[in-house]
Amino acid sequence: MHIVAKILVAVVALQHLFFLWLEMFAWTTRGPKVFVGFPKDLFGKTKQLAANQGLYNGFLAAGLVWSLLINDPTWSQNVALFFAGCVIVAGLYGGYSVDKKIFFVQGIPALLAVISILTL
Numbered sequence: 001m002h003i004v005a006k007i008l009v010a011v012v013a014l015q016h017l018f019f020l021w022l023e024m025f026a027w028t029t030r031g032p033k034v035f036v037g038f039p040k041d042l043f044g045k046t047k048q049l050a051a052n053q054g055l056y057n058g059f060l061a062a063g064l065v066w067s068l069l070i071n072d073p074t075w076s077q078n079v080a081l082f083f084a085g086c087v088i089v090a091g092l093y094g095g096y097s098v099d100k101k102i103f104f105v106q107g108i109p110a111l112l113a114v115i116s117i118l119t120l
Contacts, residue, residue: 002120008113013064016057023054084110
């Protein structure tokens with residue numbers, strides 16, 4: 001992968017590490033400031049669900065970081081494409097089922113990473 005692709009993959013990984021932190025460790029403290037449309041009284045009640053979702057975001061981040069550590073260029077690219085593709089699907093589904101903003105925050109950076117992997 002070229003440096004631009006690696007940077008974009010790293011950005012998507014960092015986003016998902018932030019999502020992990022937010023959903024697993026700061027759901028009831030920082031969460032209400034980030035998810036302003038979500039009723040405040042539900043943050044405590046949904047803490048375990050958010051933590052589970054955060055764990056999945058951590059797996060996505062781990063896969064993306066792993067792709068950056070692989071020495072074989074083809075294998076590195078394939079792993080990055082798989083995990084970035086998973087992020088795109090998650091962004092599409094979140095944009096469809098919850099809020100369109102999710103696709104722009106989550107899906108577009110991953111889409112840019114995929115495009116950069118495939119074209120550079």
